[in-house]
Amino acid sequence: MITGIGVDIESAQRFKESYQDEHFINLIFTKQEIAYCNTKKEPYVSFAGKFCAKEAVIKASEQKRNMKSIEILNDDSGKVKVSIDGHENKHIFCSISHTSDYAVAFVIINKS
16 A cells, blocks of 8 residues: 655756765765765766655655655665665655756655
8 A cells, every 4th residue: 555655856956066065965865875976977966866765755754754864775786775764664665867957756655
């Protein structure tokens, strides 16, 4: 049974300067998220995508959460994994897509 749906879209360009602000980045993202995004050719696009995913999780969730308690990582195949407070949540399904201009994420929470 689907218990939550969330979507978010952001301008990737908004993150072009923000991702270089360590205070901002450390406030929102985990160390693993930061390390992952910084391996990309255009890190700001990945930061924008992960930010969207966090926002979509918050919108889909029944509980209020802060951004850093939500971790968005990718497995070896590239599939998005969502962890809450350090524990992978297999009931949360997330898809992220982006261009150099925009990032979007869609989340479904399914608790059967």
